[in-house]
Amino acid sequence: MTEQQSQKTEHIFRGVQVSPGIARGVIYLYGPQEEPAEKTVVAAEDVPKEFTRFEQALIKTRQQLTEIPTHFGKELGSESASIFDAHLLVLDDPMLTEQVFRRLEAEKINVEWILQEVADLYFQVLSKVEDSYLRERAADVRDVARRIMRNLRGEHREDLQHLPGPRIVVAQDLSPSDTALMDRTKVLGFATDAGSRTSHTAIIARSQGVPAVVAMHDVSQQVATGDEALLDGYSGLLIINPTQSTLYEYGQIEIRHHTVEERLALLREKPAQTRDGRRIELAANIEFPDEAASARDHGAEGIGLYRTEFLFLNRRDLPGEDEQFAAYQNVAKVMSPHPVIIRTIDIGGDKLFSPGHGQAERNPFLGWRGVRFSLDRPDVFKLQIRAALRAGAEGNIKLMYPMISCLSELERAAALLNECKDELRREGRAFNDKMEVGAMVEVPSAALVAEQLAGHVNFFSIGTNDLIQYTLAVDRVNERVAHLYAPTFPAVLRLIKMVVDAARAHKIWVGVCGEMAGDPLLVPLLLGLGADELSMSAVSLPLVKFVVRAMNLSDAQALADRALRSQSPGEVQGWLEDYVRSIAPEVVELVKPKQSATP
Ligand code: PEP
Ligand code: MG
Numbered sequence: 001m002t003e004q005q006s007q008k009t010e011h012i013f014r015g016v017q018v019s020p021g022i023a024r025g026v027i028y029l030y031g032p033q034e035e036p037a038e039k040t041v042v043a044a045e046d047v048p049k050e051f052t053r054f055e056q057a058l059i060k061t062r063q064q065l066t067e068i069p070t071h072f073g074k075e076l077g078s079e080s081a082s083i084f085d086a087h088l089l090v091l092d093d094p095m096l097t098e099q100v101f102r103r104l105e106a107e108k109i110n111v112e113w114i115l116q117e118v119a120d121l122y123f124q125v126l127s128k129v130e131d132s133y134l135r136e137r138a139a140d141v142r143d144v145a146r147r148i149m150r151n152l153r154g155e156h157r158e159d160l161q162h163l164p165g166p167r168i169v170v171a172q173d174l175s176p177s178d179t180a181l182m183d184r185t186k187v188l189g190f191a192t193d194a195g196s197r198t199s200h201t202a203i204i205a206r207s208q209g210v211p212a213v214v215a216m217h218d219v220s221q222q223v224a225t226g227d228e229a230l231l232d233g234y235s236g237l238l239i240i241n242p243t244q245s246t247l248y249e250y251g252q253i254e255i256r257h258h259t260v261e262e263r264l265a266l267l268r269e270k271p272a273q274t275r276d277g278r279r280i281e282l283a284a285n286i287e288f289p290d291e292a293a294s295a296r297d298h299g300a301e302g303i304g305l306y307r308t309e310f311l312f313l314n315r316r317d318l319p320g321e322d323e324q325f326a327a328y329q330n331v332a333k334v335m336s337p338h339p340v341i342i343r344t345i346d347i348g349g350d351k352l353f354s355p356g357h358g359q360a361e362r363n364p365f366l367g368w369r370g371v372r373f374s375l376d377r378p379d380v381f382k383l384q385i386r387a388a389l390r391a392g393a394e395g396n397i398k399l400m401y402p403m404i405s406c407l408s409e410l411e412r413a414a415a416l417l418n419e420c421k422d423e424l425r426r427e428g429r430a431f432n433d434k435m436e437v438g439a440m441v442e443v444p445s446a447a448l449v450a451e452q453l454a455g456h457v458n459f460f461s462i463g464t465n466d467l468i469q470y471t472l473a474v475d476r477v478n479e480r481v482a483h484l485y486a487p488t489f490p491a492v493l494r495l496i497k498m499v500v501d502a503a504r505a506h507k508i509w510v511g512v513c514g515e516m517a518g519d520p521l522l523v524p525l526l527l528g529l530g531a532d533e534l535s536m537s538a539v540s541l542p543l544v545k546f547v548v549r550a551m552n553l554s555d556a557q558a559l560a561d562r563a564l565r566s567q568s569p570g571e572v573q574g575w576l577e578d579y580v581r582s583i584a585p586e587v588v589e590l591v592k593p594k595q596s597a598t599p
Pocket of ligand 1 (some may be wrong): 189305345462465466467513514515
């Protein structure tokens with residue numbers, strides 16, 4: 001640290017820790033949406049200068065659009081780079097640029113304002129046309145105009161996939177698409193004003209082992225690009241200008257965590273078995289095929305949830321059957337002989353297609369998402385089912401449908417599955433005719449009729465992230481109501497119990513793949529309620545195994561019985577903490593945020 005830095009005052013911002021780890025480095029502020037341009041009159045003799053500024057911004061924009069895909073293609077597959085090709089087409093189309101030049105000449109207004117006017121008009125017109133191809137171009141026009149605007153203003157806002165070096169990213173909010181695109185080799189960690197533990201942005205951070213803190217109020221307005229910072233993903237802190245003593249303290253914390261990790265790593269080959277002999281399956285959740293290796297290295301006995309929709313984000317085209325087949329086959333190979341559960345796409349909610357693919361919804365979590373989308377688009381759904389069936393010919397693959405709310409949806413999905421099998425049979429392709437199929441139970445109505453659904457599937461996986469959201473009517477990504485999002489709410493626990501009872505009655509297994517499954521304090525509760533499998537971010541797995549091996553199922557069952565009769569989520573949380581402290585005190589110390597470092 002330089003002398004100048006050591007004189008700066010240390011500032012501590014507190015939020016909610018969603019992905020463990022400590023990052024030290026320089027802040028990169030990922031900007032909010034641009035301010036609208038103001039209208040100013042330009043003197044006649046200054047109009048040529050506005051022409052030149054616009055021309056230079058166009059040159060810069062072209063340069064960026066040709067350079068980014070080179071990097072982008074390497075990181076994510078060249079198909080994603082097609083977005084940039086589409087943007088280049090817009091830039092080459094004189095429609096936009098000539099209008100700006102013409103109006104500049106005629107109206108003598110600053111070029112930012114004219115560009116905004118022209119682009120808005122095109123966006124409005126294009127987004128209303130019937131033709132879906134042209135509608136998609138509306139978003140391209142808007143994106144290109146934004147890029148030109150940034151260049152006109154001389155803003156050096158890099159994209160997250162194109163960071164200047166290793167950085168701690170601070171933003172108002174990050175969408176799952178932003179997070180999916182970010183250059184994982186350069187993002188040291190991130191902190192956001194908004195967000196919650198079960199937002200997909202947080203989930204991706206955990207899967208990728210990137211420390212992250214969310215719900216930091218207005219931190220993005222309090223820090224600047226270039227600030228020295230330390231991000232504490234264990235306790236939910238962002239410390240700007242950390243002092244020497246803070247850095248020393250964190251050095252010690254890291255040593256302690258490494259020691260624990262080394263101890264946990266010794267459990268890798270040991271079974272997840274309770275003291276009284278109950279064997280539990282511990283699996284990992286992944287979003288990208290390349291996370292399978294980390295899942296295996298953390299000791300996962302399978303992929304309990306592969307969120308395949310991430311193959312569909314940040315691109316204009318849809319992934320074809322062969323591309324999906326290759327991705328599923330890859331994951332199955334890495335995890336072999338363990339199973340891989342392909343969750344069919346759960347697009348919608350907070351995970352949206354690229355702009356232009358469909359209309360914004362008022363209540364996206366209650367809208368066209370999950371299996372509803374798939375059943376309405378059998379063309380897309382069948383490609384995915386066929387790819388999974390084919391990958392199942394050699395790999396241990398199971399299929400699972402998200403957002404099932406009633407039996408008829410399961411029946412319609414089963415009919416399409418049969419159609420796909422018939423087609424593959426006719427085409428003489430190898431596939432797994434006996435592929436196991438499961439339903440996610442994440443909508444309260446599905447839990448209430450689990451008894452009806454159980455006879456039609458091979459397994460259930462309880463998606464507690466959504467189940468809690470829908471049962472308690474608490475938006476899972478809204479930090480203002482995050483305090484109401486209580487996994488231990490007895491209403492939620494009773495629904496989980498109904499699902500387990502239905503599974504038992506039909507002799508099928510039941511897992512939990514929501515974030516509850518990766519919380520070591522909640523593990524005794526889920527096992528006490530009767531879960532057979534827990535699937536979580538790979539990084540959570542060692543600690544969960546530690547708890548499983550320290551606990552008794554009989555204690556957990558007694559605890560779960562009490563919890564089902566409780567009236568208060570806080571009370572249940574307290575019992576769980578006391579229980580885990582009694583069997584594994586070090587775990588409670590590790591997962592409870594540090595209290596001393598209040599700002
Ligand atoms: C869930 O809802 O609990 C779940 C696992 O699915 P997702 O988080 O992708 O909605
Ligand atoms: Mg869900």
